[in-house]
Amino acid sequence: MDPLLELFGLIAGAITSMGFVPQLIRGHRTKKLDDVSYYMPMILAVGMTLWFIYGVLIDSLAIMIANTFGVCCCLVLIAMKKAYT
Template sequence: MKISNEIIGLAAGILTATAMIPQVVKTIKEKNAENISPFMVIILIIGTATWTYYGTLKDDMPIIVTNAFSCLVNCLMLFCKLRFSKT
């Protein structure tokens, strides 16, 4: 059985895009983002936004969808960092 490139791309993208979700959930539950690096999250946002743009240029739906979702999750993490950090 041959797996299509699009399915592999979607699987890889979904795994990558959902990687930050447990951290976001933990941060929201604990209302504590002191140990989150805003620099790291900003770099992830820029990277996923750039990948989304690249996917648009290539008209590649797996790249567009998974990276747009990942960008959204990372934006939520940055919001949590700003909202729950004491400094």
């Protein structure tokens, strides 16, 4: 894949991956995640795993990296909600 295109995908992936970080920080700070639905991170983790496979199939490193980080964030969010409930 075109390196410039791959870089663009990496930036997009970095930003979407970072999206979960403020939620994790907020949850860690307030120790409350009651208003966060369990299903959101669960469904997203499944979907992002499929996106990871899609990234492998179309040979896009950006999609692979972004979704690996995304799945990790979702799993941490689930664990945090479990711990704080």
